[in-house]
Amino acid sequence: MAGERRRATAVDVARLAGVSQSAVSRCFTEGASVSAETRSRVLEAARRLSYRPNAIARSLTTRRTNLIGVVMGDLDGPFQPYLFETLTRGLASRGRQPLLVRGDPADALDGTAMAALDYQVDAVVVTAGSVSPAAIRGLMALGVPLLLYGRAVEADGVDSICCDNPLGARLVAQALAAAGHRRIAYLGGRPTAFSEQERGSAFRAALAELGLPLAAAGEGDYSYDSGHREALRLLAGPDRPDALFCGNDAMAFGALDAARTALGLRVPDDLSIVGFDDVPMAGWPSFSLTTIRNPVEDIVAILLDMLERRLADPDAPPVLHRPPPLLVRRGSARL
Amino acid sequence: MAGERRRATAVDVARLAGVSQSAVSRCFTEGASVSAETRSRVLEAARRLSYRPNAIARSLTTRRTNLIGVVMGDLDGPFQPYLFETLTRGLASRGRQPLLVRGDPADALDGTAMAALDYQVDAVVVTAGSVSPAAIRGLMALGVPLLLYGRAVEADGVDSICCDNPLGARLVAQALAAAGHRRIAYLGGRPTAFSEQERGSAFRAALAELGLPLAAAGEGDYSYDSGHREALRLLAGPDRPDALFCGNDAMAFGALDAARTALGLRVPDDLSIVGFDDVPMAGWPSFSLTTIRNPVEDIVAILLDMLERRLADPDAPPVLHRPPPLLVRRGSARL
DNA sequence: AGCGGCTTTGCATACGCATGCAACGGCGCT
DNA sequence: AGCGCCGTTGCATGCGTATGCAAAGCCGCT
Numbered sequence: 179m180a181g182e183r184r185r186a187t188a189v190d191v192a193r194l195a196g197v198s199q200s201a202v203s204r205c206f207t208e209g210a211s212v213s214a215e216t217r218s219r220v221l222e223a224a225r226r227l228s229y230r231p232n233a234i235a236r237s238l239t240t241r242r243t244n245l246i247g248v249v250m251g252d253l254d255g256p257f258q259p260y261l262f263e264t265l266t267r268g269l270a271s272r273g274r275q276p277l278l279v280r281g282d283p284a285d286a287l288d289g290t291a292m293a294a295l296d297y298q299v300d301a302v303v304v305t306a307g308s309v310s311p312a313a314i315r316g317l318m319a320l321g322v323p324l325l326l327y328g329r330a331v332e333a334d335g336v337d338s339i340c341c342d343n344p345l346g347a348r349l350v351a352q353a354l355a356a357a358g359h360r361r362i363a364y365l366g367g368r369p370t371a372f373s374e375q376e377r378g379s380a381f382r383a384a385l386a387e388l389g390l391p392l393a394a395a396g397e398g399d400y401s402y403d404s405g406h407r408e409a410l411r412l413l414a415g416p417d418r419p420d421a422l423f424c425g426n427d428a429m430a431f432g433a434l435d436a437a438r439t440a441l442g443l444r445v446p447d448d449l450s451i452v453g454f455d456d457v458p459m460a461g462w463p464s465f466s467l468t469t470i471r472n473p474v475e476d477i478v479a480i481l482l483d484m485l486e487r488r489l490a491d492p493d494a495p496p497v498l499h500r501p502p503p504l505l506v507r508r509g510s511a512r513l
Numbered sequence: 514m515a516g517e518r519r520r521a522t523a524v525d526v527a528r529l530a531g532v533s534q535s536a537v538s539r540c541f542t543e544g545a546s547v548s549a550e551t552r553s554r555v556l557e558a559a560r561r562l563s564y565r566p567n568a569i570a571r572s573l574t575t576r577r578t579n580l581i582g583v584v585m586g587d588l589d590g591p592f593q594p595y596l597f598e599t600l601t602r603g604l605a606s607r608g609r610q611p612l613l614v615r616g617d618p619a620d621a622l623d624g625t626a627m628a629a630l631d632y633q634v635d636a637v638v639v640t641a642g643s644v645s646p647a648a649i650r651g652l653m654a655l656g657v658p659l660l661l662y663g664r665a666v667e668a669d670g671v672d673s674i675c676c677d678n679p680l681g682a683r684l685v686a687q688a689l690a691a692a693g694h695r696r697i698a699y700l701g702g703r704p705t706a707f708s709e710q711e712r713g714s715a716f717r718a719a720l721a722e723l724g725l726p727l728a729a730a731g732e733g734d735y736s737y738d739s740g741h742r743e744a745l746r747l748l749a750g751p752d753r754p755d756a757l758f759c760g761n762d763a764m765a766f767g768a769l770d771a772a773r774t775a776l777g778l779r780v781p782d783d784l785s786i787v788g789f790d791d792v793p794m795a796g797w798p799s800f801s802l803t804t805i806r807n808p809v810e811d812i813v814a815i816l817l818d819m820l821e822r823r824l825a826d827p828d829a830p831p832v833l834h835r836p837p838p839l840l841v842r843r844g845s846a847r848l
Numbered sequence: 849a850g851c852g853g854c855t856t857t858g859c860a861t862a863c864g865c866a867t868g869c870a871a872c873g874g875c876g877c878t
Numbered sequence: 879a880g881c882g883c884c885g886t887t888g889c890a891t892g893c894g895t896a897t898g899c900a901a902a903g904c905c906g907c908t
Contacts, residue, residue, distance in 0.1 A: 185633075185656060187893095187894055187895085188894065188895065189894080189895095197857080197858090198857070198858045198859080199858090199894085199895080200857075200858060200859080200860095200895095200896080200897080201856090201857065201858080202895095203894095203895060203896055203897085204856095204857090204896085204897095206895095207895095207896070207897090210896095210897095211855065211856060211857085212856075212857090213855080213856060213857090216856080216857085228654065230627075230630075230631050231631060231894085231895070232631065232633060232893095232894055232895070233628075233631035233632045233633070234569050234572055234573060234578065234632055234633050234893095234894080234895090235573055235863090235893070235894035235895045235896090236894080236895055236896070237569055237863095237895090238569060238570055238573065238862090238863045238864065238865095238893090238894080238895070238896090239862070239863050239894090239895055239896040239897075240863090240895085240896065240897095241863080243569065245632075252598065253588075253594040253595075253597060253598040254598065254793075256591075258594075259588040259593075259594035259597075260588075262588060262594075263587065263588040263589065266613055266615065267615065270613075270615050270625050270626075271625070273625065273628070275612065275613070275628070275629055275632070276613050277610065277612060278601055278605075278610070278611050278613065280601065280602065280605050290605050290606070290608065291605070292565075293568075293608070293610070294610055295565075296565050296566060296567065296568035297568045297569055297580075297610070298520075298567060298568070298569050319563065320563075321520060402794075402797065431797070431799070432797075434799070435797055435798040435799050436798075438798075438799075439798040439799070440798070458589075459737075462737065462766070462767075462770055463770040463771075463773075463774040463775070464766070464769070464770050464773075464774070464799045464800070465799070522863095522864055522865085523864065523865065524864080524865095532887080532888090533887070533888045533889080534864090534865080534888090535865095535866080535867080535887075535888060535889080536886090536887065536888080537865095538864095538865060538866055538867085539866085539867095539886095539887090541865095542866070542867090545866090545867095546885065546886060546887085547886075547887090548885080548886060548887090551886080551887085566864085566865075567863095567864055567865070569863095569864080569865095570863070570864035570865045570866090570893090571864080571865055571866070572865090572893090573863095573864080573865070573866090573892090573893045573894070573895095574864090574865055574866040574867075574892070574893050575865085575866065575867095575893090576893080
C-alpha cells in the first residue's frame with residue numbers, strides 16, 4: 179500500500195480496468211468523450227492503484243504546464259511575504275502552480291534562477307522590486323508571457339500593474355504640508371528600484387509645487403536596519419525635520435524605533451513619520467503607522483485576471499494598470 | 514530574436530550544428546562523451562537559437578524532476594517567511610527547485626495542494642506547523658521521500674528535524690523561576706500543532722518540578738492578534754501574572770503591545786514576557802524580546818543534508834534530529 | 849430493413865529528451 | 879600490416895500522456 183517504488187501509470191490503470199490507455203486519459207481530461215460506465219470502471223481502477231495523471235508527461239503533449247514562474251527577491255521585509263502570500267494563494271485558487279524564481283542579488287537573474295524557467299512555465303510574474311532592466315529583457319526574450327508587478331514597462335506581450343506611486347507621494351506631501359509641517363525629510367529606498375524612482379521624484383516635485391524645501395534626504399535599501407540608521411543621521415542635526423516620509427513601511431518602522439528609542443523623540447508630537455505600503459504590521463499598536471496603502475489584494479486580483487487573459491490570448495495588446503493608493507491615517511503623524 | 518512562438522528543441526540545434534539530436538543532448542549532460550569540437554559547435558548553435566534543454570521532457574526519461582515539494586501554511590507571521598526564505602535559498606543553492614504546496618486551511622491538504630505533487634516531485638518537505646496526521650500519512654503513501662520540519666515522526670523513509678521544544682520550554686521556566694517570578698502564565702498556540710503540544714506540556718511539567726503553579730493559561734493560534742487578545746484576558750484579573758511565556762514570538766509581540774499600550778504595564782518591571790523562535794524582528798528596539806532561539810539557519814542546513822542523503826539512498830534508515838534551542842536575553846523579561 | 853448521424857472506443861503517433869547499443873574511426877601496440 | 883582498445887557518434891527506443899483518425903456500435907428515422 180504505502181511506498182510503491184514506481185507510481186502507477188495510465189497503462190496500469192487501463193489494464194486493470196480492461197480498457198485502452200486512451201480511455202483512461204480521457205477520463206481525466208475535461209470534456210472528453212467517455213461513457214458513464216467506462217468512466218466509473220476507470221476511476222475505480224485508478225483509485226485502487228492510487229493513480230494520478232503525471233502532470234509532467236501531460237504537459238509534454240498539451241504544451242501547457244500550468245506552472246507560473248514567480249520572480250521574487252528576498253522575503254526579508256514585511257511587504258514581500260504579504261504580497262507573496264496573496265499571490266500564491268490566488269494562483270492556487272485558479273489552479274495554477276507557482277514556481278519560485280529567486281532574484282535580487284545583484285538585481286540579475288543568475289543561472290540557478292533561470293533554470294526554473296526550463297520547466298516551461300506558461301508565464302512569468304515578476305514581483306521583485308529590483309530586477310535589472312537587462313534581466314527583464316532576458317525574460318522577454320524567453321517568448322513567454324510576462325507580467326510585471328511594481329513597475330511599468332511598455333512592450334509587446336508584457337503586461338504590468340503598479341500602484342500609482344506618484345499619487346501616493348503627492349498625497350503625503352499635501353497632507354504633511356496642510357498639517358503645517360515645514361521641515362520635511364525624505365528617506366528613499368534602493369535607488370535602482372522603480373518604485374523608489376517614482377516615489378522619490380514625485381515627492382520632491384510635490385513639495386516644490388507646495389513651495390516647501392526638502393529639509394533632508396537619506397538613502398536606504400528598504401530594510402528596517404537602513405531605516406533605523408538613516409533616521410539617526412537625518413534627525414541628528416541642528417535643524418531637525420518635523421516630518422519624515424519613508425519609501426516603505428519597513429524603513430518607517432526602523433525610523434520610528436530610532437526616533438523614539440535612540441533619540442527620545444515623541445511621535446507624532448516632535449516628529450511625524452509616514453510610510454508606504456500599509457503592511458499588516460503597520461496597524462499594530464507598537465507602530466500605529468500612518469502610511470499609504472498599497473492595495474495588494476486588489477492588485478493581485480487584477481494581476482490574476484490579466485494573467486488569465488494573457489494566457490487565453492498571447493497576442494492581446496499589452497495592458498498597464500495603475501491602481502490608486504490611499505492615505506491611511508494612524509498615530510505616527512500629526513495630520 | 515524576441516518572442517519566438519515555439520522554443521527551439523534539441524532537434525533544431527542538431528540540424529543547425531550538423532549533428533544528431535543525441536549529440537546535442539550529450540552536450541548538456543554532465544559527464545557524457547562528446548569531443549571538444551562537437552561541443553563547441555553545438556553550444557554555438559544552441560546560443561544562436563537561445564536553446565535551453567526542456568527540463569520537463571528531460572525528467573520524463575531521467576525520472577528525476579529536481580523539484581522539491583514544499584508544504585507550508587500561511588506566511589502571515591514573521592516566522593514562516595523567515596523559514597521559507599532560508600529554505601528556498603538553500604534549495605536553490607543546491608540546484609533544486611521548490612514547488613509550493615499550500616497547506617493549513619483545515620490542516621488538510623486539499624485537491625489543489627495535492628495537485629502540486631502530480632509534478633513528480635523528488636521529495637516533499639513539510640514545514641507547515643499544523644498538517645493533520647492524516648495528511649502526513651497521505652504524503653507518506655505517495656511513495657516519495659518525506660522530510661518533516663517541526664515535528665517528530667517515526668516511520669520508514671521519513672526523516673524529521675525539530676528543535677528541542679521541551680528543552681526550550683524548560684529553559685524559560687527555569688530562568689523565570691530563578692529570577693524570582695512566582696505568578697507565571699502560559700499562552701499556547703494552536704493546540705493541533707506539534708510544537709504547541711511539546712512546548713505546552715514541557716512548560717507545565719517544568720513549572721511543576723520547580724514547585725510553581727501555572728498562574729494562568731490561554732490558547733491562541735500563533736498570530737499577533739490572538740496574542741493581543743489572550744494577553745488582555747490573562748492580564749486583566751486581580752492576581753495579575755508577573756511573567757508570561759508565549760508559544761511563539763508573534764503572540765509575544767501581541768502580548769507586549771497589549772500589556773504596554775492597552776494595559777499601561779511596564780515591561781519587564783511589571784511583567785516579563787518571553788517568546789519562542791527569535792525571529793529577526795525580536796531584536797528590534799520596539800520589542801527587544803527575550804525569547805528562545807529556534808536555530809533556523811542551522812536547522813535548514815541540516816535539513817538540506819538530510820534531503821541529499823535521502824535522495825541518494827531512498828532506503829537509508831530514517832533520521833530524527835533535535836537541535837537544541839537557546840535562551841536569548843533581551844529587554845522584555847526580568848531575568 | 850436500411851440509412852445517416854452521433855457517441856464511444858482503440859490505434860497510432862507525437863511531445864522533447866536521455867540512453868543502451870552498435871558502428872565507426874583513430875591510435876598505439878606488437 | 880594487423881590487432882585491439884578507447885573515445886566519439888548516430889540510431890532507435892522509451893518515458894507517460896493527449897489526441898487525430900477511423901472503426902465500431904447505437905439510435906431513431908424513413
